[in-house]
Structure formats: C-alpha cells, structure tokens
Amino acid sequence: MPRADAQRNADALLAAAEEEFASHGVDVNVRAIAARAGVGTATLYRHYPRRSDLISAVFQREVDVCVSQASHLAAAHDPGTAVRLWIEHYARFIVTKPGLAAALHFGDPAFRELSGYFQRHLGPVLQILLDAAAAAGAIRDGVDPLDLLGAVAKLCIPPIGTHDDSRSERMVAMLLDGLQCRANPDRARGPAT
Structure with missing residues (x-):
C-alpha cells in the first residue's frame, strides 16, 4: 500500500497548496x-523538493481543470454563454493565485515549461469555444485565444493599493461585453430606414 499512501499524500498536498495559495499567495510557508494536508514537511519535500515544483504542480492541475471545464460548458450551454462561463472560471483561477505572476517571472528554471503548458492546453480549448461562439454570431470573429487569456490575466491583477475584490470581475465582464461588439453587424447598425 505505500504507492496508494504516496498518491494520497501527493493529492492532499496539492489540494492544501491550492487552498493556501488562494488564501495567502504562493509565498505561503510550506509548513x-x-x-x-495532514503530513509532515519531510513528506512535502519528498514529493516536491522545491517550492517551484509544488507551484508548478498546482498550476498544471488547475490548468487541467480549466481544460476539462470547456467541454462540460460547451455541452451544457449555448456557445456565447459557454465562452463567458469558461472565461469567468479562468479568471477565478488567476484571481485566487496572488503572487503567481511574480513567481512565474522570477526566472526559476522550473517555471519555464509552465508557459508552454499553459499555451498548449488552454489556447486550443478556448479556440474551440471562440470558434463556436463566433459561428453562432454571439461574439466577434477573429479573437486570438492567447491574446484573450493574456488580457483576462492582466485585468485580474489588482493595481497596487487596491483592495476591491470585485474589481477583476467587473473588468472581465466589460472585456466579455466587448467581444460581443461587431458579432452581429446588422444589429449594431440598427434598422434600415
């Protein structure tokens, strides 16, 4: 049973890290x-020898959750709503990781692969959602998924000295409303006279 215990510990550590990162940022004490997680620090270090290993594992796990959400949302909602709900889910992922952007840009070699992982996994699923929404006339055509992901991420970073927890939600909502501009040019021009 050591393998099952080891996997259980790894899962518990990832879940605990997600919660601690959301509450206290990625610089939270590993203790x-x-x-x-209900384990000792030696167990944590056995699974994740460096803090960057743990951050990377949490990040990849949450990217995988975002990817799986895309197909569920596409099956349950019209294309425009699926895009909106998926972007809102992605925004919550970003907002609940205070300090993640700084950690990713710190230069740690362990984070080099994360950018590629992010692009390879999130970009294609968002492209599918965007294509379906554009084909349905719900959003404008030609939106680059990586540009949109970057814009949402930047909107989710609060300005220095700002403690308005709903700001990122409002900013992302404005961006999503902007995607609807020119989605239906006939509607934008109004009735013919």
Whole structure:
C-alpha cells in the first residue's frame, strides 16, 4: 500500500497548496501547506523538493481543470454563454493565485515549461469555444485565444493599493461585453430606414 499512501499524500498536498495559495499567495510557508494536508514537511519535500515544483504542480492541475471545464460548458450551454462561463472560471483561477505572476517571472528554471503548458492546453480549448461562439454570431470573429487569456490575466491583477475584490470581475465582464461588439453587424447598425 505505500504507492496508494504516496498518491494520497501527493493529492492532499496539492489540494492544501491550492487552498493556501488562494488564501495567502504562493509565498505561503510550506509548513502551513503540510499541516493543512495532514503530513509532515519531510513528506512535502519528498514529493516536491522545491517550492517551484509544488507551484508548478498546482498550476498544471488547475490548468487541467480549466481544460476539462470547456467541454462540460460547451455541452451544457449555448456557445456565447459557454465562452463567458469558461472565461469567468479562468479568471477565478488567476484571481485566487496572488503572487503567481511574480513567481512565474522570477526566472526559476522550473517555471519555464509552465508557459508552454499553459499555451498548449488552454489556447486550443478556448479556440474551440471562440470558434463556436463566433459561428453562432454571439461574439466577434477573429479573437486570438492567447491574446484573450493574456488580457483576462492582466485585468485580474489588482493595481497596487487596491483592495476591491470585485474589481477583476467587473473588468472581465466589460472585456466579455466587448467581444460581443461587431458579432452581429446588422444589429449594431440598427434598422434600415
């Protein structure tokens, strides 16, 4: 049973890290993560020898959740709503990772692969959602998925000194409303006279 225990510990550590990162940022003390997972710090370091290994694992796990959400949303909603809900899910992922952007740009070699992982996984699923929404006339045509992901991420970073928890939600909503511009040119021009 050591393998099952090891997997259970790894899963518990990832779940605990997600919660701690959401509450306290990615710079949270690893002892707090180990305590929340119900394991010792030695177990944490056995699974994730460096903090960057743990951050990378959490990031990849959450990217995978975002990817799986795309097909569920596309099956359950019209294309325009699926795009909106998926972007809102992605925005929550970004907002709940204070300090992640700084950590990713710190230069740690462990993070080099994350950018590629992000682009390879999130870009294609968002492209599928965008294509379906554009074909349905719900959003404008020609939106680059990586541009949109970058714009949402930037909108989710609060300005220094700002503590308005709903700001990113409002900003992302405005961006999504903007995607609808020129989605239906006849509607934008109004009735013919």
